[in-house]
Amino acid sequence: MPFRIDQSGSGCPTDSSTINTGCSTNPADAEQFTAGLVDVERRLTDRIADLIARRDTLRQLADGDRLLLPDRALAILERLTDLGFDPDYVASQREALVLARALAPELFDIFLTQLEQRLDDREFVDLTVTDHAICHLTTLSVTATA
Known part of the structure; x- marks a missing residue:
């Protein structure tokens, strides 16, 4: 069964049959989790842009x-x-x-x-x-x- 995020944005599984992950229902924890996801996404996006630029440079060097x-x-x-x-x-x-x-x-x-x-x-x-x-x-x- 797939992992789902509930509507509250806590990131906790909504399926009661999954193992307890220690998710908290505290709104501060949910905000911290969301902020962490945003940071990871930003860093991944930056890294992808850097890799694309390097690939383009390598292609230019080949030509x-x-x-x-x-x-x-x-x-x-x-x-x-x-x-x-x-x-x-x-x-x-x-x-x-x-x-x-x-x-x-x-x-x-x-x-x-x-x-x-x-x-x-x-x-x-x-x-x-x-x-x-x-x-x-x-x-x-x-x-x-x-």
Whole structure:
């Protein structure tokens, strides 16, 4: 049979068939018990929040980009991939973003805004994807003949 708390909030079992737990019917004891439960719940909640924060930090450490770039920059890199840019191009853009953030952090948001606007321009995207592909093929051709 499950343990139940009576309506008085004393925390004593209401089922008379359970073993005597030494519960008191004194209201002061009930208040102390309730205060203790509230304290335990608060401490558990704090501990859970701390563990979640640590888990998130560990996930960020596993994904090095998260330490170097804000979410907005990571979204742009993901968008480049979704738009069909070559993985080498995306990697070079990642390096450029890390460098831009390190050298001019006060201008970084402006730089991201410009990138977002360029990626909204389909002609720019098509031209850049094609240009990178041609440059990549030319580099492969020169390397193969050397």
